[in-house]
Amino acid sequence: MTLFEGRNLDRQFGGIHAVRDVSFAVEEGEIFTIIGPNGAGKSTLFNLISRIYDLGGGSLVYDGQDISRIAAHKVVGLGIARTFQNIELFENSTVLSNLLVGRHSRGGPALWRELLFTPAARQSEIAHRERVEDVIDLLDLQEHRDARVGGLPYGVRKVVELGRALTSQPRLILLDEPSSGLNPDETEDMSYWIQDIRSQLGVTVLMIEHDMSLVGMVSDRVLALDHGEVLAIGQPEEIMSDPRVIEAYLGG
């Protein structure tokens, strides 16, 4: 079953045609990777999907529903969570409260109940915390639980950001370069977590990635993008041996 589909996606910034007529479909339960050289339009594509940018043309279909016009803050409520290429965590809060913000889209008590901290507010708070602890367990973040994010090493922050996206209980998760800035060990851990997310939580993964070993290890299908256009979609081995892709990456 197709979970997410981009149809003829298009976006220009002034004279730059960042994304040009891009179409692809992500199947439920799949790990789908987008690769491409710098400036190929990968991150723009993510920002279009998470509705931070408006579409210049085309449409986004998620779970049979057209989400091309939906407000950016409503995207996560539908079940699409994301991470950012350069980590956008809440630096001055603890890991725990960062993950709790991830629960925002899952609702909470009315403002007056929060102000008076009524039993209903406490119950909702505890329920959210239970879900967050599940994610902390899954990603082995126990030792950093109460640490301020601003003081954590880069590799851990990357995991925290992944965790924050997971606490919203998404069906589709968008990972923007999950391995950038990680050392080989951390990258390997990341690849296991991405596979766990799919197999244990049943979350569909759409990711942007440069590390070809990671791409080859986890991806079911790969889309190669260059100059905002689709070069090829297919199995990882096919794509990585495709002469056009090699040319785009290495220069012709």
Add this chain to the structure above:
Amino acid sequence: MHVPMKTSYNDDIRLVRQRGTLVWYGLLALALLAAPMYLGEHHIAQLSFVGIYAIAGLGAMLLVGYTGQVSLGQAAFMAIGAYTEAILQKFGVPFAASLVLAGVMAGLMGAILSLSTARLAGIYLAIATLAFAFIVEEVLTRWESLTNGSLGILVRRIQVGSFTFDQEWKFYYLSIGLLVLVLWLMINLLRSRTGRALTAMRDSEISAQSLGIQLARYKAIVLALSGALTGVAGALYAHRIQFITPDQFTIMASVELLVLVVVGGLGSLHGAVFGAVFIVMLPQFIVLIRDAFAISTSYQAGLDAGVYGLLMVLFMLFEPQGLYGRWQKIKLYLDTFPFYRKATFRRQRMFQKSEQLR
């Protein structure tokens, strides 16, 4: 040093997490309750002002310290609260109702203000709130039929039933009592979903939005709450001063509240209270400087502004975490003696890098 052992989700939620804290706050509460017995009239009056300023400061702290929305217009909320209270009292509205309405009125104005400032951040927001403050001041001066213009309004003492707050200590208990209530509401807010949404907006608007936080809505909520708290403080202020004119609520009053949160320590409730103590003590301190350097009183206005500005710059440069940050360092130093490392707090300056204040 105390190492907490958590066994339930409530351990992270409860108000008092360590027994020791309870003891210290208990002692503080006793000292405050007994204060009228061992302090003179003047000092009790000063403490009432600390209560009022702390409430206004908590309003500013929520907005500036927790949400990263810099406001130069807090005095306008104070003015709206003070005038609402004064006018309602003239019409014979009982205090309990008029105090709430003063807060509601100022909160409503905050929500309305947010309609036009929702897309602004940083310095642009500061200027927009400054403009708002000027408009409010101007309206209060010109709308003479309601506000008596620059002649001001006399405000009577607070009367609840047959009980009159006619002595310093009665007003003192009221202002400290309200401060405790406001603190409790703030703690509750900050340990809930809305409070986390506010700090999330401060640190990264883009990821806050991607996590489902509707920025415009939460900016309206925070301006309304901040306005309401500051309005309540304004109402108390009106009763304390007993005479209000528009020129008590100028840009200097807004700057005073901004100095309060910066000096107290951005992003902490303790900071708002510390800052309030500091702001109430500051005029005496300025008088000391004035006398020491034999500066003529005709330069008083310039001296006030100069000291506020200087303090703000010095704290931003040398102690961005304010008095509360300094206090925490001293506490940690004593807790871990002799193992304190200077580098423990090295990353604190990250706060200045926050998107909102850039």
